Amino acid sequence: MYAPPLQPGCPWSALSLLAPPNVDWCEAPLCSWVVEPANTWSNIAYLLVALLLWRRSQGKTGRGLGLFAPAMLLTGLFSLVYHASYNFFTQFFDFVGMFLWLGLLLAINRARLGAAGGGAIARDLGFVVAGGSVLVVLFYLLGIPIQLIVLGLIFVLLGQEIACSRRPDRPDDYRWYAVMLVLLASASVFSALDVTRVFCDPDNHFLQGHATWHLLSALSMGAGYMFYEQLGARGRG
DSSP, X not given: OOOOOXXXXXXXXXXXXXXXXXXOOSSOOOSSSSSOHHHHHTTHHHHHHHHHHHHHHTTOOSTTGGGHHHHXXXXXXXXXXXXXXXXXXXXXXXXXXXXXXXXHHHHHHHHHTTOOSTTHHXXXXXXXHHHHXXXXXXXXXXXXXXHHHHHHHHHHHHHHXXXXXXXXXXXXXXXXXXXXXXXXXXXXXXXXXXXXXXXXOTTOSSOOHHHHHHHHHHHHHHHHHHHHHHHHHTTOO
16 A cells, blocks of 8 residues: 655655555656656746636636735645655645645535535534544555545535535536546546556656646646636636
8 A cells, every 4th residue: 555665865855664655656756856856847837827716817806816826836846856755745735736626626626515604614624624634644654545535526526516506596508617527537648558557657757647747737727726716707716
Protein backbone atom coordinates (compact mmCIF):
# COMPACT_ATOMS: atom_id res chain seq x y z
CA MET A 1 0.00 0.00 0.00
CA TYR A 2 3.06 2.26 0.34
CA ALA A 3 5.61 3.26 -2.30
CA PRO A 4 9.20 1.97 -1.89
CA PRO A 5 11.53 4.55 -0.30
CA LEU A 6 14.21 6.33 -2.25
CA GLN A 7 17.81 5.12 -2.25
CA PRO A 8 19.87 6.29 0.76
CA GLY A 9 21.82 9.45 0.06
CA CYS A 10 19.34 10.87 -2.45
CA PRO A 11 17.59 14.18 -1.83
CA TRP A 12 14.34 13.52 0.08
CA SER A 13 15.46 9.94 0.91
CA ALA A 14 15.18 10.47 4.68
CA LEU A 15 11.60 11.71 4.37
CA SER A 16 10.62 8.94 1.95
CA LEU A 17 12.06 6.32 4.33
CA LEU A 18 10.35 7.83 7.38
CA ALA A 19 6.99 8.30 5.64
CA PRO A 20 6.74 7.01 2.04
CA PRO A 21 3.83 8.03 -0.22
CA ASN A 22 0.80 5.75 -0.10
CA VAL A 23 0.84 5.09 -3.86
CA ASP A 24 3.56 3.98 -6.28
CA TRP A 25 2.99 5.68 -9.63
CA CYS A 26 4.52 4.21 -12.77
CA GLU A 27 7.25 6.83 -13.25
CA ALA A 28 10.54 5.54 -11.89
CA PRO A 29 11.78 7.82 -9.07
CA LEU A 30 15.08 9.55 -9.77
CA CYS A 31 17.84 10.27 -7.28
CA SER A 32 17.28 13.98 -7.76
CA TRP A 33 15.65 17.04 -6.22
CA VAL A 34 12.86 16.42 -8.75
CA VAL A 35 12.06 12.77 -8.18
CA GLU A 36 9.29 12.39 -10.78
CA PRO A 37 9.87 14.92 -13.59
CA ALA A 38 6.82 14.11 -15.75
CA ASN A 39 4.45 13.99 -12.78
CA THR A 40 6.02 17.17 -11.39
CA TRP A 41 6.15 19.54 -14.34
CA SER A 42 2.72 18.51 -15.66
CA ASN A 43 1.31 20.41 -12.68
CA ILE A 44 2.18 23.63 -14.50
CA ALA A 45 -1.13 23.04 -16.31
CA TYR A 46 -2.95 23.85 -13.05
CA LEU A 47 -0.95 27.04 -12.63
CA LEU A 48 -1.68 28.23 -16.17
CA VAL A 49 -5.41 27.51 -15.90
CA ALA A 50 -5.44 29.21 -12.47
CA LEU A 51 -3.95 32.33 -14.08
CA LEU A 52 -6.64 32.29 -16.77
CA LEU A 53 -9.38 31.87 -14.17
CA TRP A 54 -7.97 34.71 -12.08
CA ARG A 55 -8.04 37.04 -15.08
CA ARG A 56 -11.52 35.92 -16.08
CA SER A 57 -12.97 36.19 -12.58
CA GLN A 58 -11.99 39.84 -12.16
CA GLY A 59 -15.15 41.88 -11.62
CA LYS A 60 -17.40 38.80 -11.42
CA THR A 61 -19.88 38.83 -8.53
CA GLY A 62 -21.05 35.21 -8.55
CA ARG A 63 -20.91 33.45 -5.21
CA GLY A 64 -17.44 32.02 -4.56
CA LEU A 65 -16.07 32.78 -8.04
CA GLY A 66 -13.12 34.71 -6.63
CA LEU A 67 -11.93 31.60 -4.79
CA PHE A 68 -11.58 29.35 -7.84
CA ALA A 69 -8.21 30.67 -9.01
CA PRO A 70 -6.51 30.58 -5.55
CA ALA A 71 -7.87 27.07 -4.89
CA MET A 72 -6.57 25.84 -8.24
CA LEU A 73 -3.22 27.57 -7.76
CA LEU A 74 -2.69 25.81 -4.42
CA THR A 75 -3.83 22.49 -5.91
CA GLY A 76 -1.12 22.77 -8.57
CA LEU A 77 1.63 23.99 -6.25
CA PHE A 78 1.00 21.32 -3.61
CA SER A 79 0.91 18.57 -6.25
CA LEU A 80 4.09 19.87 -7.89
CA VAL A 81 6.00 19.87 -4.58
CA TYR A 82 4.71 16.40 -3.69
CA HIS A 83 5.78 14.75 -6.94
CA ALA A 84 9.13 16.50 -6.79
CA SER A 85 9.80 15.32 -3.23
CA TYR A 86 8.13 11.88 -3.02
CA ASN A 87 7.06 11.54 0.61
CA PHE A 88 3.86 11.45 2.65
CA PHE A 89 4.45 14.80 4.34
CA THR A 90 4.16 16.70 1.07
CA GLN A 91 1.57 14.22 -0.24
CA PHE A 92 -0.65 15.32 2.66
CA PHE A 93 -0.71 18.84 1.23
CA ASP A 94 -1.37 17.43 -2.23
CA PHE A 95 -4.68 16.17 -0.82
CA VAL A 96 -5.30 19.46 0.97
CA GLY A 97 -5.14 21.15 -2.44
CA MET A 98 -7.73 18.75 -3.84
CA PHE A 99 -9.93 19.32 -0.78
CA LEU A 100 -9.74 23.08 -1.37
CA TRP A 101 -11.08 22.68 -4.90
CA LEU A 102 -13.72 20.05 -4.18
CA GLY A 103 -14.68 21.78 -0.94
CA LEU A 104 -15.31 25.01 -2.83
CA LEU A 105 -17.69 23.28 -5.25
CA LEU A 106 -19.42 21.43 -2.41
CA ALA A 107 -19.83 24.68 -0.46
CA ILE A 108 -21.26 26.58 -3.44
CA ASN A 109 -23.69 23.74 -4.08
CA ARG A 110 -24.79 23.80 -0.45
CA ALA A 111 -25.56 27.48 -0.90
CA ARG A 112 -27.53 26.69 -4.08
CA LEU A 113 -29.52 24.16 -2.06
CA GLY A 114 -30.43 26.76 0.53
CA ALA A 115 -27.65 26.82 3.14
CA ALA A 116 -28.14 30.19 4.82
CA GLY A 117 -26.07 32.46 6.99
CA GLY A 118 -23.16 34.80 6.45
CA GLY A 119 -19.90 33.08 5.61
CA ALA A 120 -21.63 29.79 4.75
CA ILE A 121 -19.27 29.05 1.86
CA ALA A 122 -16.12 29.75 3.89
CA ARG A 123 -17.46 27.67 6.78
CA ASP A 124 -18.36 24.68 4.61
CA LEU A 125 -15.06 24.91 2.71
CA GLY A 126 -13.14 24.89 5.98
CA PHE A 127 -15.13 21.90 7.20
CA VAL A 128 -14.30 19.87 4.08
CA VAL A 129 -10.59 20.74 4.22
CA ALA A 130 -10.28 20.04 7.96
CA GLY A 131 -12.34 16.85 7.86
CA GLY A 132 -10.58 15.55 4.77
CA SER A 133 -7.16 16.28 6.26
CA VAL A 134 -7.95 14.27 9.38
CA LEU A 135 -9.14 11.36 7.23
CA VAL A 136 -5.93 11.48 5.16
CA VAL A 137 -3.79 10.85 8.24
CA LEU A 138 -6.18 8.19 9.56
CA PHE A 139 -6.37 6.33 6.24
CA TYR A 140 -2.59 6.47 5.84
CA LEU A 141 -1.98 4.95 9.26
CA LEU A 142 -4.58 2.23 8.62
CA GLY A 143 -3.25 1.42 5.14
CA ILE A 144 -6.51 2.43 3.42
CA PRO A 145 -6.12 4.10 -0.01
CA ILE A 146 -6.38 7.83 0.64
CA GLN A 147 -7.65 8.38 -2.88
CA LEU A 148 -11.01 6.93 -1.75
CA ILE A 149 -11.67 10.18 0.14
CA VAL A 150 -11.47 12.18 -3.08
CA LEU A 151 -13.66 9.64 -4.87
CA GLY A 152 -16.25 9.90 -2.11
CA LEU A 153 -16.31 13.71 -2.32
CA ILE A 154 -16.81 13.52 -6.09
CA PHE A 155 -19.85 11.27 -5.59
CA VAL A 156 -21.25 13.72 -3.03
CA LEU A 157 -20.68 16.52 -5.54
CA LEU A 158 -22.61 14.61 -8.21
CA GLY A 159 -25.43 13.93 -5.76
CA GLN A 160 -25.64 17.63 -4.95
CA GLU A 161 -25.91 18.53 -8.61
CA ILE A 162 -28.71 16.00 -9.12
CA ALA A 163 -30.57 17.67 -6.24
CA CYS A 164 -29.89 21.14 -7.70
CA SER A 165 -31.17 20.02 -11.11
CA ARG A 166 -34.58 19.25 -9.58
CA ARG A 167 -35.04 22.75 -8.17
CA PRO A 168 -37.13 25.40 -9.98
CA ASP A 169 -34.04 27.60 -10.37
CA ARG A 170 -31.96 24.84 -11.98
CA PRO A 171 -29.52 25.84 -14.73
CA ASP A 172 -30.71 25.82 -18.31
CA ASP A 173 -27.37 24.79 -19.76
CA TYR A 174 -25.28 21.85 -18.52
CA ARG A 175 -22.81 21.74 -21.38
CA TRP A 176 -19.84 22.98 -19.33
CA TYR A 177 -20.75 20.55 -16.57
CA ALA A 178 -20.75 17.71 -19.10
CA VAL A 179 -17.34 18.82 -20.41
CA MET A 180 -16.05 18.87 -16.84
CA LEU A 181 -17.27 15.30 -16.20
CA VAL A 182 -15.93 13.92 -19.49
CA LEU A 183 -12.50 15.43 -18.88
CA LEU A 184 -12.45 14.24 -15.28
CA ALA A 185 -13.49 10.71 -16.28
CA SER A 186 -10.81 10.65 -19.01
CA ALA A 187 -8.20 11.87 -16.52
CA SER A 188 -9.23 9.15 -14.06
CA VAL A 189 -8.83 6.47 -16.73
CA PHE A 190 -5.26 7.56 -17.47
CA SER A 191 -4.43 7.68 -13.75
CA ALA A 192 -5.88 4.18 -13.23
CA LEU A 193 -3.96 2.82 -16.24
CA ASP A 194 -0.81 4.33 -14.75
CA VAL A 195 -1.10 2.90 -11.25
CA THR A 196 -2.12 -0.56 -12.55
CA ARG A 197 0.86 -0.52 -14.96
CA VAL A 198 -1.37 -1.04 -18.02
CA PHE A 199 -0.10 2.23 -19.53
CA CYS A 200 3.39 2.37 -18.11
CA ASP A 201 6.92 3.17 -19.23
CA PRO A 202 8.83 3.86 -15.98
CA ASP A 203 11.78 5.49 -17.73
CA ASN A 204 9.71 7.95 -19.75
CA HIS A 205 10.10 11.20 -17.83
CA PHE A 206 8.16 13.27 -20.38
CA LEU A 207 4.79 11.51 -20.58
CA GLN A 208 3.08 9.41 -17.92
CA GLY A 209 -0.50 8.35 -17.30
CA HIS A 210 -0.63 10.28 -14.04
CA ALA A 211 0.90 13.31 -15.73
CA THR A 212 -1.95 13.08 -18.24
CA TRP A 213 -4.32 13.08 -15.26
CA HIS A 214 -2.83 16.44 -14.26
CA LEU A 215 -3.33 17.91 -17.74
CA LEU A 216 -6.91 16.69 -18.22
CA SER A 217 -8.04 17.41 -14.68
CA ALA A 218 -6.71 20.97 -14.97
CA LEU A 219 -8.89 21.45 -18.05
CA SER A 220 -11.77 19.80 -16.19
CA MET A 221 -11.42 22.33 -13.38
CA GLY A 222 -11.45 25.15 -15.92
CA ALA A 223 -14.69 23.79 -17.38
CA GLY A 224 -16.10 23.57 -13.86
CA TYR A 225 -15.38 27.25 -13.34
CA MET A 226 -17.22 28.10 -16.55
CA PHE A 227 -20.29 26.22 -15.32
CA TYR A 228 -20.35 28.06 -11.99
CA GLU A 229 -19.63 31.40 -13.64
CA GLN A 230 -22.72 30.83 -15.77
CA LEU A 231 -24.77 30.35 -12.60
CA GLY A 232 -23.49 33.58 -11.12
CA ALA A 233 -24.14 35.50 -14.32
CA ARG A 234 -27.76 34.37 -14.32
CA GLY A 235 -28.33 35.20 -10.69
CA ARG A 236 -28.45 31.56 -9.63
CA GLY A 237 -25.08 31.53 -7.83
